[in-house]
Amino acid sequence: MKRTILRRMLLACLLILAASALTFALVAAAPGNVAALIAERAAGPGADAEMITKIGNELGLHDPLPIRYGRWLASALAGDFGISLRTGKPISQEFAARIPMTAALLAGGGVLAFILSITLGIAGAVSNGGVIDRFLHAFSLIGASTPNFFVAALLVIVFSVMLGWVPTFGTSGLTSWLLPWVTIALFPASVLSRVVRVNLQEAMSRPFATTGFAKGYTRTQVLLREALPNIAIPFLTTFGAQFTLMIIGSIVVETVFALRGVGAFFIEAIRFRDFIGMQSVLLLFVVFFVMVNFIVDMICIVADPRMRRARGA
Structure with a gap:
């Protein structure tokens, strides 16, 4: 087990090194x-x-x-990322001020995507071809096909301008986070809900599900007690991949809702040709991608005894 973790840590470090070198070369080659x-x-x-x-x-x-x-x-x-050409401040100071904003956006969006995907996936599996299942299927397809900027604009028009329920931008309170969280969570929640739905359907054809029915369980009970725990590994793997992609969505969301996070700083760096700022943000993105996937991989190894045996072999 320790050897597996060390091997994965070494691979993660090598990936960060290779990706950072490629990032530096691309930015250096920019006009x-x-x-x-x-x-x-x-x-x-x-x-x-x-x-x-x-x-x-x-x-x-x-x-x-x-x-x-x-x-x-x-x-x-x-810890020295240089001086921003746009602001004239150390980039480490910019990160210290902006990373908490992006972290709050990703954490709230990630929790919302997790809850929505599990809820919608189970609801579709319980319906099993019924009206609710077909509706959720169509909803997930629309959610996975709609760009973040369009979702953000639509939510602002409906819930901020027309209804006046939440602020249009800024971080004045908990309500001001609702629209950014929904915007950034819609795409991963739509994708993950289909992962849950499809894997639950496959799990229901397995012998343990048949045994559950033989014990007198209802379909909902079999789904929750027998099928749901068995889809944890594919769900966590897909969730990790979707969560890393949320850092890309944060660039759009932070710009639309005027959140002073890392994504907004990246857009500003591009607009003002702040090459030092761009390199630093891209390095931060690379570290985020690799570390999230590493953590998810470790969780899957711990959670699945079959993967522990395979890794240790």
Whole structure:
């Protein structure tokens, strides 16, 4: 078991290293000159070539790409992500102020997606081809096909502008989080509800379900007592994948609802060609992707004895 965990940790570190190198290379290859941007910010349009060259030498922008990457990665591991070209503040300070906002968005959306997917999946399985099952099937297809920005705009128009029930933006209270949470949770909840529904249907054809019926259980009791625990592993695996994708959805949601999170900072960095900020946010996204999948993998290994034996073999 310990060997399995260590092997997975090593693989996660290698994935982060490879993804960070690719991210750094892509951002470095983007059109634009960081030294010129800094010179223009300091001296305005009057920045000359000598000043640009001097700034480039000070920042090591003329060094080979592997050396620049190693220097940047070493600083990032020490908590120094550089200075934002847009705000002039250390990016570590920007992260300290913005990560709690994004974490609250992802946590609320993740809990809502988890609850909705289980509830809708079980309701569809209980109906089993009935009106409710067909309705939920159509709802999940629509939810999985509708872009986040359209959902956000529709929710704001209906519940904020027309009904006036919740604020349109900001974080003035718990009600101000409802629309962002629903927006970011709709897509994963729709996908996961179908995973629950399909796996429950498959589980109902297994011998343990037949045994449950032989004991006199109703269909709902067999679903909850026998089938539901047996779909935990595929559900958790899919939930982990969908939860990591929510960080991409946060970019849109934070922009629409004026939440000062990491996603909004990333959009601002792109608009103002803040290459240092973009590299730092992408590195943060990479770490988030890998760590969530690592945690889900560990949970599945602990929860499923078959996977423990397979990993330990």
